[in-house]
Amino acid sequence: MYIRGQFFDIWLLVILINCINAERRPVPKRVTAEYGSDLSLSCTFQNQDSDDTIVQWLFQNVTDSIHHKPKSHWRPLFLNTQSLIPRETRYSIQQKIRQINQTFLDHTTILTLSKVTNSDEGLYMCKSLLPRTIQMTYQVRVIQSLDINPKQIFIPPNEIGQYSIQLNCILKDNHT
Numbered sequence: 001m002y003i004r005g006q007f008f009d010i011w012l013l014v015i016l017i018n019c020i021n022a023e024r025r026p027v028p029k030r031v032t033a034e035y036g037s038d039l040s041l042s043c044t045f046q047n048q049d050s051d052d053t054i055v056q057w058l059f060q061n062v063t064d065s066i067h068h069k070p071k072s073h074w075r076p077l078f079l080n081t082q083s084l085i086p087r088e089t090r091y092s093i094q095q096k097i098r099q100i101n102q103t104f105l106d107h108t109t110i111l112t113l114s115k116v117t118n119s120d121e122g123l124y125m126c127k128s129l130l131p132r133t134i135q136m137t138y139q140v141r142v143i144q145s146l147d148i149n150p151k152q153i154f155i156p157p158n159e160i161g162q163y164s165i166q167l168n169c170i171l172k173d174n175h176t
Contacts, residue, residue, distance in 0.1 A: 028123060028139035033116045035144050042110040043126035043136035046100065054129040055080055055109045057093070062122040062139075074125065078111065090114045118142050 033039040047053050058074040076084040078093045085091065090113055098106040107128070113120055121142045127135040155163060 028137040030139050032141050038114045040112045041138050044108040045128040053107050056127045058125045060123040
């Protein structure tokens with residue numbers, strides 16, 4: 001009976017730890033990007049000293065899990081302003097530091113992806129490592145651009161009101 005009681009106590013402790021960790025995991029902010037466009041993701045941290053701030057950007061491709069590939073891992077993109085993927089030129093980073101008051105600084109970092117493709121779809125995490133860990137996560141979804149033709153319809157001023165025009169738009173989503 002004593003062993004069963006200890007097992008129950010350990011089981012409750014494991015559930016409690018999982019609940020606490022679940023509360024700490026940030027809910028990703030959903031962002032939609034149009035195929036071929038540029039996308040900027042930003043996060044801001046308050047800190048007492050900008051020299052102590054370490055910011056890391058990470059990426060996790062979600063299409064691997066959709067296509068039943070092995071679990072994808074977080075891929076590091078930047079550590080502060082240092083690119084960790086030098087061959088990938090579509091990613092850039094910008095950092096801004098602003099004095100809030102005598103004690104605190106706003107440290108903003110902006111990750112920009114140029115010419116977004118379907119392979120850019122996934123989770124992006126901005127993580128401040130020092131002096132304490134703070135993170136912001138984005139869930140990026142890429143949609144196809146909408147091309148409407150004709151782009152312009154011209155009706156001469158003397159013919160306005162003589163025509164009836166009906167426009168139909170169908171957008172197919174491959175994410176359902």
